[in-house]
Amino acid sequence: MVETLPDQGPGEQQGGQHRSQHRGQHRHRHGQSETAQGAAPFQSLNDIANNTSCRIRRLHTKGAIRQRLLDLGLVPGVAVTMIRCAPLADPLEVRIGDSFITLRRAEAAQIEVTDV
Amino acid sequence: MSETMPEETAEKTRLLVALAGQQNAGKSTLFNMLTGVKQHIANYPGVTVDKKSGSYREDKTFVEIVDLPGTYSLTSFSLEERVARKFLLDERPDVVVNVLDASNLRRGLYMTFQLLEMGYPVVVALNMMDVAARHGLDYDLSLLEQRLGVPVVPVVGRKGTGREALRKAIIARAQEQETVPATLNYGKLEEAVAEIQASLSACPEIVEIASARWLAVKLLEGDEGAEELIRKQRPDQTAVVTRAQDLAQAFEAIEDLTASDHIVTCRDHLAGDIETTCVTDHKKGKTPLSERIDRFLLNRWLAPLFLVLTVWVIYELSIVQGYELTKITWPALAWARNFIADLLPQAGFLNDPQVRAMGLWMVDSANTLLNYVPIFLILFALIAILEDSGYMARIAFILDRILHRFGLHGQSTLPFILAGVFAGGCAVPGVMSTKGIPDQRARLATILTVPFMNCLAKVPLYTLLINIYFVETKGLILFYLSTITVIAALLVAKLLSVSVLRGMETAPFVMELPHYHTPTFEGVLRRSVDRTWIYIKKVGTVVVAVAAVVYVLLQYPGLPEEHEAYYQQQAEVAIADFHKSLDGNKYAAVVADYDALVSLVNVYTSYKARKLNAQGKEASLAVDERFKDRYPDFYPFLKRSRDKEGRAAIRALKTLATTRKTLRREMKEERIVTSFLGQIGRGLEPVTQFANFDWKINVALLSSFAARESSVATLGVLFEQDEGENKTLEERMGNQQKEAGYTALMAVSIMLFFALYPPCLATTIMVRVQTHSYLWMSFSIVFPTILGLTVSSLVYSLGAALSFTGLEMMTATYFFLLGLLLLVAFSGRFFRGGALRPGSPGSGTVHSVS
Numbered sequence: 001m002v003e004t005l006p007d008q009g010p011g012e013q014q015g016g017q018h019r020s021q022h023r024g025q026h027r028h029r030h031g032q033s034e035t036a037q038g039a040a041p042f043q044s045l046n047d048i049a050n051n052t053s054c055r056i057r058r059l060h061t062k063g064a065i066r067q068r069l070l071d072l073g074l075v076p077g078v079a080v081t082m083i084r085c086a087p088l089a090d091p092l093e094v095r096i097g098d099s100f101i102t103l104r105r106a107e108a109a110q111i112e113v114t115d116v
Numbered sequence: 117m118s119e120t121m122p123e124e125t126a127e128k129t130r131l132l133v134a135l136a137g138q139q140n141a142g143k144s145t146l147f148n149m150l151t152g153v154k155q156h157i158a159n160y161p162g163v164t165v166d167k168k169s170g171s172y173r174e175d176k177t178f179v180e181i182v183d184l185p186g187t188y189s190l191t192s193f194s195l196e197e198r199v200a201r202k203f204l205l206d207e208r209p210d211v212v213v214n215v216l217d218a219s220n221l222r223r224g225l226y227m228t229f230q231l232l233e234m235g236y237p238v239v240v241a242l243n244m245m246d247v248a249a250r251h252g253l254d255y256d257l258s259l260l261e262q263r264l265g266v267p268v269v270p271v272v273g274r275k276g277t278g279r280e281a282l283r284k285a286i287i288a289r290a291q292e293q294e295t296v297p298a299t300l301n302y303g304k305l306e307e308a309v310a311e312i313q314a315s316l317s318a319c320p321e322i323v324e325i326a327s328a329r330w331l332a333v334k335l336l337e338g339d340e341g342a343e344e345l346i347r348k349q350r351p352d353q354t355a356v357v358t359r360a361q362d363l364a365q366a367f368e369a370i371e372d373l374t375a376s377d378h379i380v381t382c383r384d385h386l387a388g389d390i391e392t393t394c395v396t397d398h399k400k401g402k403t404p405l406s407e408r409i410d411r412f413l414l415n416r417w418l419a420p421l422f423l424v425l426t427v428w429v430i431y432e433l434s435i436v437q438g439y440e441l442t443k444i445t446w447p448a449l450a451w452a453r454n455f456i457a458d459l460l461p462q463a464g465f466l467n468d469p470q471v472r473a474m475g476l477w478m479v480d481s482a483n484t485l486l487n488y489v490p491i492f493l494i495l496f497a498l499i500a501i502l503e504d505s506g507y508m509a510r511i512a513f514i515l516d517r518i519l520h521r522f523g524l525h526g527q528s529t530l531p532f533i534l535a536g537v538f539a540g541g542c543a544v545p546g547v548m549s550t551k552g553i554p555d556q557r558a559r560l561a562t563i564l565t566v567p568f569m570n571c572l573a574k575v576p577l578y579t580l581l582i583n584i585y586f587v588e589t590k591g592l593i594l595f596y597l598s599t600i601t602v603i604a605a606l607l608v609a610k611l612l613s614v615s616v617l618r619g620m621e622t623a624p625f626v627m628e629l630p631h632y633h634t635p636t637f638e639g640v641l642r643r644s645v646d647r648t649w650i651y652i653k654k655v656g657t658v659v660v661a662v663a664a665v666v667y668v669l670l671q672y673p674g675l676p677e678e679h680e681a682y683y684q685q686q687a688e689v690a691i692a693d694f695h696k697s698l699d700g701n702k703y704a705a706v707v708a709d710y711d712a713l714v715s716l717v718n719v720y721t722s723y724k725a726r727k728l729n730a731q732g733k734e735a736s737l738a739v740d741e742r743f744k745d746r747y748p749d750f751y752p753f754l755k756r757s758r759d760k761e762g763r764a765a766i767r768a769l770k771t772l773a774t775t776r777k778t779l780r781r782e783m784k785e786e787r788i789v790t791s792f793l794g795q796i797g798r799g800l801e802p803v804t805q806f807a808n809f810d811w812k813i814n815v816a817l818l819s820s821f822a823a824r825e826s827s828v829a830t831l832g833v834l835f836e837q838d839e840g841e842n843k844t845l846e847e848r849m850g851n852q853q854k855e856a857g858y859t860a861l862m863a864v865s866i867m868l869f870f871a872l873y874p875p876c877l878a879t880t881i882m883v884r885v886q887t888h889s890y891l892w893m894s895f896s897i898v899f900p901t902i903l904g905l906t907v908s909s910l911v912y913s914l915g916a917a918l919s920f921t922g923l924e925m926m927t928a929t930y931f932f933l934l935g936l937l938l939l940v941a942f943s944g945r946f947f948r949g950g951a952l953r954p955g956s957p958g959s960g961t962v963h964s965v966s
Contacts, residue, residue, distance in 0.1 A: 058377065064193040068554070068626050071188030073223045075384040076377050083407070087419045088517035091526070091625055098251065098397075098404060099220055100629040102513050104520070107624045 045094070046108040048082040054113040055079050061110045069111070072101050079116060131179045131290050132207060136200060136231060137215030138224060139186030140630060142243045144168075145273035146215055147183045150282065167203075174283050177290075182209070188223070190230045192341030194554070201341065204234065205325055210290045212236040213282070218248035218255065218270070219631070221395060225387035228264065232298035235327035239285045240268040246275070247631070252399030260394040265298060274636060299329060302382050305375060308363040309333055315356045321349045335360035336367075337376040406506070406631040413507070419514050426507070430498045430533075435540040438491030445490055449483045450729045454722065463721075465714050466687050466779060474667055481663035482656070484828075488572050491540060492651055497644035499533060504635035504643075509627065516625050521941055522606040523613025524565075525558035526625050532562075534647075535569035537602060543567045543879040544654050545647050547886055557620035561613050563886055564896055565605040567875035570598055576828040577820075577870055585860035589923055593867075596930045601871050603933045608903070610940055616895075658878040666819045669793040675786060683779055690775040697768040701761045706749045716750050719743070720773055723754050793818060806909035807869060808862045808916075817869070821877055827870070860922025865912040868929065872904035 048054050056078050059066050073096045074080070081095040091104040135150075137143045151170030168183040184203060185196035192198050204212070212231055216224035221242075231238050240260075248255070261268045267285045271278030302309050312332035316322055322331065325345065334342035335357060343357050364375035371378065413422050456479050460472040502508045508530060516526030528550070535546030546566040553559040570578075578597055586593045675683075691713065698704040707713045723743050730736040744751050752762040753769045788794050797814035804814055812831070820827035874897045875883065884893040907929075915925035 058373075065624050065626075067189070067191050067193045068624060070380050071223075071226070072626055072628060073384075074626075076373075076381045078384065084410075084414060084416075086414075086513050086517060087416050088514075090517045090520075091513060093410075093414070093513065093629060095407075097220075097222060099223065100407065100410075101626065102509075102516075102629055103626040104516070104624060107626060 042112040043114070044109045045080065045082075045111040045113050046092070046105050048080075048113065050082050050084055053079055053081045053116045055116050056111060057114045058112040059110065060112060061107070065107065069103070069107065073097065073099060074101065074103075074111060080113070128210065128290055129177055131177055131211065131286070132209045133179055133181045133211045133213060133286055133290075134184050134204060134207075134209040135181055135213050135215060136184045136204075136227065137186065137241075137243075138188055138217065138227070140628065141186075141215045141217040141224060142273045143183060143186055143215045146213075146241060146243055146271065147181060149271075149273050149276050149279050150181055167199075172283075174287055177287055179283075179286065181213075182207075187227070189227055190234075191337075192339055198341065204231075204236065205345075210237065211239055211286050213239050213241050213286065215241045215243050218242045218245045219251050219253060222384070222387045222391045225390060226383050229298070229300055229383050229386070230330070232264070232266070233300065233327060233330040233333060235330065237289050237292060238266045239282070239289050240264065240266055241278075241282055242268055242270045243273050245270045245277075246272050247633075251404065251631075252397060252402075254396040254398060256394045256396075260390070263390050263394065274639065300382065300386060302333070302379060304371065305336065305367055305378055305382075308336060308360075308367060308375075311363070312336065312356060312360050315353075315359070316346075319350050319353055322346060322353070325349060332360070333379060336364050337379055338364065404631060406629075409632055410510070410629075414510060414513070419510075423511060423514055426502070426511075430495070430502075431540075434491055434495035434498055438494045438540075441490035441494075442487055446487060447729060447731065449486055453479050453483060454725055454729065457722065462715065463718050465691075465710075465717065465776060466683055466783065473671075474664065477667045478660050478663050482660055485573070485654075485659055486652070489648060489652065491572060492542065492648045493644055495541065496534075496545070496647040497640050499530070500640045500643035500647075501635045503530070504633055504639055506630040506632045509629050512625075512627070513629060518941075519558075520625065522610040523558060523561045523617070524606075524609050525553050525555045525562070527553045527627070528558060528562040531566050532569060532602075532605070535566045536571045537569050540572045540575065541569060542571050542573075542651055542654075543569065543875055544882050545650055547875075547879055547882040548650070550886060555621075555623040555625070557613055557617050557622045560617055560620060560887065560892070561609040563883055564612060564892070564899070565609045567879050567896070567900070568601050568605040568608065568872060570601050570871070571876075573876070574870055574873075577831075578867055580828055580831070581863040581867055585863040585922055593923070593926060596926055597867060597871060600868075600930055600933060603937050604872060607933070607937060607940065654878040658881060662821070662877050666793065669796075670788055670791045670815075670819075672792060673790065675783060675790070679786065683783055686779055687776070690772055690779075694768050694772040697771075698765060701765055703752050703761060703765045706753075716753060716769065717773055717776060719747050719750050720754060720769055788815070804905070806913055807865045807905060808858070808912050809866065809869075809908075813866060817866075817873070820870075821874070861912060861915045861920065861925055862922075864915070864922045864926045864929075865908040868911055869904040869908040872900050872907060874898075874900040874904075 042057075042060075043054075045054065045056070056074060056076050058076055059069055059074070061069065078096055083093040083095050083100065085092050086102075089105075091102050092108055093100055093102045094108075095101075135143055135147055147168065147170065151172050169180060170183075171178065171180045173179070182203065184200040187194070187197045187200050190197055190201045190204070192201065203209075214224075214228050214231055216228065228238065228240060242255070242257075242260075245255075255270070257268055257270060267289060269278055269282045269285050271282055309329070309332050312335055313328045316328040316331055322328070322345075331342055331345070335346075338361070346357055347354055367373075367375045367378065373381075412418055453476070457472075457476060460475045461469045463469075463472060499508075502511070511529050512526030515529055519525055519528050530552075531546045531549045533541070534549055535541045535543045543566055546569065547563055550559050550562045550566070553562060578594065582590050582593050691710075694713075695704070695707075698707070707716055723739070726739045726743075727736060730739050740755060743754055747754075752759065753765050756763065756766060793815050794811065796818065797811035800814045801809075801811055809817070816827045816831045874880070880893050880896055883896045884890060887893065911925055911929055914920075915922075915928075920928065
């Protein structure tokens with residue numbers, strides 16, 4: 001089900017933002033409901049509520065962006081905790097181990113996660 | 117790497133050592149610690165992109181250390197990584213010191229694995245052990261050495277702990293004969309890796325350059341750099357590239373996981389495993405102190421408050437208190453000027469020797485800029501504290517949303533602050549600090565808009581005009597000006613990023629929020645001094661050079677001969693009068709010849725200058741004493757006494773000096789009027805008339821391209837006063853301009869132009885350095901000029917047509933721009949669908965499923 005999502009090159013971030021548009025509140029939800037809404041067919045890091053943990057399954061990005069995420073520890077298999085979002089709702093801050101990483105919702109929306 | 121150093125048996129006497137590691141791992145501090153030489157430290161994020169090298173001697177060995185760009189890994193995606201990788205492959209250092217942040221071992225190990233796979237003799241420098249200890253991390257170093265198979269040296273770069281041990285480990289490592297590339301087990305992909313590795317091992321041309329194992333893994337990851345390397349070295353062996361791609365695809369088909377994801381996961385697993393076995397976390401499960409702090413500092417509602425407070429504190433301490441400090445430092449600069457004036461050849465009666473005139477012009481230009489040094493020291497120290505403490509990254513986090521909306525980046529914050537977002541800064545360090553912005557488009561947009569900020573040098577002109585035209589509404593106008601520049605910068609950034617910058621590469625905002633640190637006094641001081649030094653260098657080089665050019669443009673072609681002769685004759689008359697009034701005076705003998713007379717007039721001028729500069733009665737008396745000692749003959753002409761003839765002498769000299777000053781001023785003015793720059797200024801009048809700039813303003817604006825401060829200095833010359841009037845420049849400009857029909861509206865038009873004015877020459881040079889392009893440099897000059905002139909012309913013409921006052925027009929412009937800003941901000945939101953974000957409390961009503 002993952003392949004339905006076109007990979008995004010650098011400079012094309014709108015897609016990610018767009019997908020997250022109608023997701024409603026910060027409550028954690030399952031992939032099925034997303035598909036029903038016509039949104040992304042997977043649960044992304046962008047859907048995780050504050051103080052909730054999840055595990056990264058896959059990165060739907062390519063190239064430099066993907067590498068940057070990997071470098072900062074957003075690696076498949078790793079557990080991530082959502083800490084907070086910035087005062088203007090974007091970007092997000094997540095915790096991986098003892099480090100705190102900030103990323104925009106656009107990128108978070110491309111990180112597929114599963115429940116812990 | 118066994119292949120690279122074949123028959124080395126004797127001890128090496130020269131070693132090439134590369135320092136590799138992440139940006140935040142304290143690589144630069146470690147570099148300084150190792151080399152011991154006071155080097156230019158990584159002041160701006162990512163400054164290590166420049167190749168920095170240093171050296172030291174250990175016993176008989178000469179060790180050269182190269183600081184590689186700070187990178188997280190060695191892929192071919194970013195410039196820094198390509199630079200680092202190329203160096204490693206081409207230069208083949210004898211030892212690679214891998215700097216790791218002890219408080220975050222897991223993530224640092226990714227790079228260690230890659231270095232080991234590449235087959236380099238690695239020494240791990242485990243930096244920031246003190247921070248790790250504070251975080252409750254306890255290392256089993258011998259187990260870590262055993263698992264990595266390389267020496268691990270604990271160090272604290274900031275304190276210099278562990279330097280000797282590290283130096284010894286480097287030497288020991290270099291003397292080891294062979295290094296076998298480490299192998300990482302890639303599990304289900306292992307078979308594919310082994311196959312590619314075997315094919316590569318068969319080609320000596322390839323193995324000579326890089327480890328086969330590493331290349332094999334890179335090929336399976338689909339690394340373009342690795343593929344290129346093979347195509348270059350063995351064009352006949354490209355089949356192996358295709359084979360690797362096939363194997364990677366086959367793996368993905370079976371495992372539903374890309375090969376590169378798998379490789380990364382394997383690395384992370386191993387790193388995680390090593391971390392768990394070698395490091396005991398005594399505070400596991402506890403919330404780190406930084407996070408507990410962030411619960412307040414990054415709280416939705418409190419965060420903006422803290423941010424505003426921080427900005428206010430910086431403004432208050434650096435700008436307000438810094439200006440107080442300049443009152444103390446200015447006399448020193450004035451003293452230096454007088455000192456140099458004494459060294460230069462003596463002034464003539466009417467015309468000075470070129471060396472003197474030009475020398476003083478340069479000193480004056482430099483002095484106006486050096487006057488700001490105290491402010492910069494404080495400002496840059498405070499900014500260094502923000503950076504070192506970790507709060508700067510939080511500012512980027514808070515502001516990214518807004519900045520991103522206008523095509524900028526969270527990390528654009530630092531450049532804007534350095535350039536003077538709250539009145540007072542310098543665009544040169546501002547542009548320099550854009551280095552750390554990973555997003556190329558946002559970076560260029562930042563570089564091109566940073567000069568709009570109100571640098572310290574713009575302030576004098578604002579102050580001058582405000583004091584003439586807006587005495588009652590000073591604060592309001594200053595507020596307008598400082599916010600208008602920010603609004604303009606945001607709008608222009610947006611405009612540029614949807615037009616000329618459209619096609620540029622962008623990168624996401626993904627960064628670490630570092631743990632809070634207490635900044636060290638030394639670190640802050642060094643950074644502040646380093647940045648101020650950059651500013652001083654700017655003064656010393658570019659500004660002085662351009663001041664020289666402007667000087668020439670203002671001095672030549674000079675006065676026509678008959679005018680020159682006229683002034684000479686006037687001077688002779690004055691001198692004759694002087695002698696006549698001294699007739700029979702007992703002091704007349706002192707000035708018997710012309711040279712003595714010129715000396716006397718110069719000593720008189722210098723005496724007056726010193727007296728003016730002397731603060732307090734004591735200093736004033738000291739000046740008297742000095743002149744009495746040095747010029748006993750002239751002294752009666754300087755200091756009033758009861759002696760009747762002495763008083764007459766003083767009176768006569770004063771008249772002469774006044775006449776001389778008037779004559780010199782008239783000559784200067786005439787020279788400027790006919791000068792090249794004056795002609796250019798006149799030539800531009802047809803273009804600038806819509807903004808109501810006359811040639812004098814044009815000349816001032818032109819000369820301010822050298823350094824903005826010059827504008828006020830040039831205006832000072834152009835509106836020079838008659839002797840004895842002693843009015844401030846404000847009054848003089850005000851009078852002359854009111855006569856010429858100028859209004860506050862024109863002041864608005866000048867100020868707006870000045871706000872949008874192209875970067876000064878030093879900044880444009882920095883733009884060239886940062887963009888590596890003359891095209892962008894030219895753009896950074898041409899675009900703001902057109903923009904500034906258009907805005908000024910529109911504002912003036914509209915204002916004149918509607919007969920608005922200056923204040924009204926300024927207010928109208930302000931609200932127009934503010935409206936435009938909000939329009940862009942919200943339309944962007946609307947069209948791009950970003951308004952209703954999950955997680956924002958305001959969007960709580962939008963949810964549909966639970």
